């Protein structure tokens with residue numbers, strides 16, 4: 001056990017210390033970027049994961065390429081496309097999508113805007129600070145800091161688009177944050193994938209969309225600054241996504257891992273591709289055929305990582321169950 005591990009086990013074994021930190025409810029955590037901007041050199045105790053929750057090196061499979069879904073094949077051979085998509089969704093529940101038709105300029109513009117958004121002065125970002133999920137604009141750090149003993153090493157901006165919304169109240173600053181064309185492109189991609197996923201279950205192409213009802217979307221941008229003690233922390237804990245279909249765009253830094261059995265597969269970032277994963281409600285709608293895969297994020301000692309995640313979800317009042325023909 002090295003010194004850092006020794007120190008961390010000390011903190012983990014000191015529940016009164018942890019409780020003390022969390023009792024400071026009057027002090028809102030402003031985020032990990034703010035900590036790093038202020039010259040932090042060692043992570044605070046509340047970011048140190050207990051040893052049983054940390055990444056274990058020998059259980060990580062490095063540099064894994066998940067199945068590739070080539071959207072160009074949709075035109076040339078729809079049947080083969082559906083088969084490949086169905087196999088990837090059943091065996092992995094996560095795949096990369098290439099030739100998706102979303103212009104590189106739209107993706108780069110989105111990344112630029114999001115980086116500027118996180119670069120706003122902390123007072124500006126704190127105007128949006130909330131732990132509520134179903135609000136048009138949310139800035140927060142970790143997931144629900146007031147309830148967490150061990151926090152995650154990321155900050156995020158999140159938008160909830162209800163299907164009743166007419167015009168989304170985007171933050172006024174920065175002027176270059178223009179996310180609406182990115183959102184509509186990603187929504188279109190999700191609809192195309194959902195039709196093919198429906199067909200993969202032997203159903204009409206609009207069947208899954210019908211079950212989703214007036215679908216909703218949450219757009220979440222995750223900012224993972226460098227972490228001084230990356231082995232003690234996690235950018236995001238292992239979880240499955242609770243919604244329908246998740247469409248993720250990441251930079252080239254890496255850190256996203258997907259779990260199969262006891263092993264964590266370290267996913268190699270692919271330039272300008274999207275990573276798509278099946279979430280819980282699509283697993284249910286497919287009667288378990290498509291898998292909602294557990295995933296997590298590791299942090300880096302010297303690099304900031306950004307991911308932009310669109311959760312394409314059923315309507316909040318949709319009743320979800322497997323369609324009769326998939327029993």
Ligand SMILES: O=C(O)CCC(=O)C(=O)O
Nearest residue numbers: 220222250256297307309
């Ligand atoms: O940042 C990532 O790559 C994963 C993010 C994620 O899993 C999430 O926001 O649910």
Ligand SMILES: [Fe+2]
Nearest residue numbers: 239240241295
């Ligand atoms: Fe996720």
